[in-house]
Structures are given as structure tokens and as C-alpha cells.
Amino acid sequence: MKDFRQDLIDIYERLKQKKPFSFSKYADGEYKILKNEAITNCDNWTFSPEEHTREHSLLLESFKYDHEDYIVGVSCPCCQPMEHIQWMRKTAKTKNLTWANLFVNSNYDYFTKEIIPLFAKWEGECFLFANEQGVGKELPFKVTKYFGLNMKAWQEPFLSHWIAMGEKKAKENDGALFLFAAGPLGNILSYKLHQANPRNTYIDIGSTISPWIVGQNRDY
Numbered sequence: 378m379k380d381f382r383q384d385l386i387d388i389y390e391r392l393k394q395k396k397p398f399s400f401s402k403y404a405d406g407e408y409k410i411l412k413n414e415a416i417t418n419c420d421n422w423t424f425s426p427e428e429h430t431r432e433h434s435l436l437l438e439s440f441k442y443d444h445e446d447y448i449v450g451v452s453c454p455c456c457q458p459m460e461h462i463q464w465m466r467k468t469a470k471t472k473n474l475t476w477a478n479l480f481v482n483s484n485y486d487y488f489t490k491e492i493i494p495l496f497a498k499w500e501g502e503c504f505l506f507a508n509e510q511g512v513g514k515e516l517p518f519k520v521t522k523y524f525g526l527n528m529k530a531w532q533e534p535f536l537s538h539w540i541a542m543g544e545k546k547a548k549e550n551d552g553a554l555f556l557f558a559a560g561p562l563g564n565i566l567s568y569k570l571h572q573a574n575p576r577n578t579y580i581d582i583g584s585t586i587s588p589w590i591v592g593q594n595r596d597y
Contacts, residue, residue, distance in 0.1 A: 384475045385484045385492075388448075392495045392578070395552065399579040401439055401567035402450030402477040403465065405457055410436050410561060411468070422528050422560055432532055436561055439568035443470040447571060450477035450581075480585050488585060493517050499554050504546055506539070506566065507558035511590030520556075522546075531562035540569050547574040555579045558586055 391398050409416040410424050413433055417423045426433065440449065451465040453476050466474065480488045496503065497518035505516075509525030524542070529535055539562060547555070547570040555570060555577060557563030563581040570579050587593065 381476060381479070382484060382487070385479055385487055388479070389491055389495070392492065395500075395578075396446075397552075397576050397578050398446040398448060399444075399567045399571040399575075400448045400450065401442075401564045401579075401581045402479070402583060403440060403564065404452055404477045404583075407436065407440075407477075407561055407564060408452060408457065408461055408465065411440055411465075418560070420528065420560060422531070424561075429532060432536060432561070435536070435565045435569075439564045440465075440468065441470045442568045442572075444571065444575070445473075446575060447471055447568075448473040448475060450475050450479055452477050480582060485585070489517075493586075496554065496556070500552075502550050502553040503556070504553065505556045505558070506543070506562065507556075507586070508590050511586075514589060516586065516589050521553075526559055526562065531560055531565065536562065536565070539566065543570045544573040546570075547577055550574070551576045553577045557581045558583060558590065 388400065403411065406416060406418040410433055413426045415425055424432070449469050449471050451469065451474060452462050454462060456478065480492070502521040503519065504522050504524065505520045506524045506526060509527055512523055512525040530539060543555070543566050551574070555566070557566055557580065559566070563583070567579045567581050570577070
């Protein structure tokens with residue numbers, strides 16, 4: 378995967394054909410965690426190498442997960458120094474590499490006009506893991522269940538709860554769509570749930586639906 382728009386079109390085709398896959402994206406915040414470096418993200422979640430050892434371990438596992446239907450998005454030169462990008466490329470085990478910002482920037486218009494309608498037309502269960510502020514709000518697609526998350530959802534003891542909940546839903550369904558707007562939790566769930574049942578589709582959609590959930594909080 379090399380072309381910014383074509384890679385998104387490939388995702389579109391997979392969704393349209395209902396060919397199961399998992400997509401997990403790792404931007405600058407996730408990079409810091411992967412490198413085990415302390416960070417307070419722009420969304421106000423904090424990572425401490427001393428406190429969050431399991432969180433670091435699981436995120437690294439998710440980044441190194443290798444499966445023919447598992448796609449990993451890494452940072453691009455417009456977002457991070459090349460040495461960071463090269464580290465991500467060398468550390469990821471899958472050959473299915475694309476960009477972490479695949480759904481946004483110049484691709485965001487295509488995402489909203491072409492990808493979101495596929496979510497809306499999805500035949501089967503659709504589960505959304507996203508900020509608890511969005512519970513009860515009108516979304517551009519219907520969901521079977523909205524799992525409302527707080528800012529510490531990707532950290533223990535919440536992390537184990539959401540993994541168990543997600544794996545249960547994954548095993549109960551085939552052909553379902555799981556969407557994660559959940560920071561590092563989305564990376565971990567994209568990995569753990571795909572392991573539990575690769576016959577569903579799992580997508581880390583990041584901040585793409587923030588306008589409907591928390592308001593416009595990104596400059597793209």
C-alpha cells in the first residue's frame with residue numbers, strides 16, 4: 378500500500394464486498410506509547426511507562442500482530458520525523474502497511490461521502506466504541522450498540538473490561554462491523570477482537586466522527 382487515495386479506495390472495496398478485515402492506526406500518540414515514552418495526548422489521556430506496563434505491552438502486541446487481513450496504519454512524513462516512521466515500518470510485522478491518517482486530511486471528504494454511507498447500509502450488527510459524550514446523539518449511521526467510553530477506557534481496570542466485552546460480542550457474531558473511535562483502546566480491540574473472530578470487520582476510525590460526538594475538534 379503506497380498511494381494515499383488508492384489505499385482508502387481499497388478499504389472502501391473491502392467494505393463494499395463485506396470482505397472481513399481489521400484496520401488499526403498508530404499516530405504520534407501511539408508512537409510514544411510503543412516507544413514506552415511518557416505522554417499527555419491532545420485528547421487529555423496520559424501514559425506513564427511506570428504505571429501502564431500492561432497497556433504498553435498490549436499496544437505493542439497489536440502493532441506487531443501479523444495476519445493477512447490485518448492492516449496497520451503508520452505515521453507519515455507530514456506528521457512525524459522520518460526516523461520515527463522508519464522505526465514503525467521496521468517494527469510492524471505485517472506487510473499490510475498504510476498510513477495512520479488514511480481517513481482524514483485530503484481523504485476526509487471521500488471518507489464522509491463514500492465510507493460512512495457503507496456503514497449506514499451495513500447489513501448486520503454494527504457496534505461503536507466511542508466517547509461517552511456521544512451516547513444518545515444522532516449519528517450518520519445506525520448502531521446496534523454504542524459503548525460509551527471515558528478517557529481512561531484504554532487503561533486498567535477499564536481495559537480488561539472492554540477487551541472481555543468486545544471479545545464476547547465478536548464471538549457471538551459473524552459479519553458484524555465494529556468501529557472504534559477510542560484512542561489506543563481502538564488499536565488493542567482491533568487486534569484482540571480480530572484474534573477472537575476474524576469473520577467480522579474491525580476498524581479504528583479515530584476522530585472521524587467527532588463532529589457528531591463531541592464537536593469539531595480536529596483541524597482537517
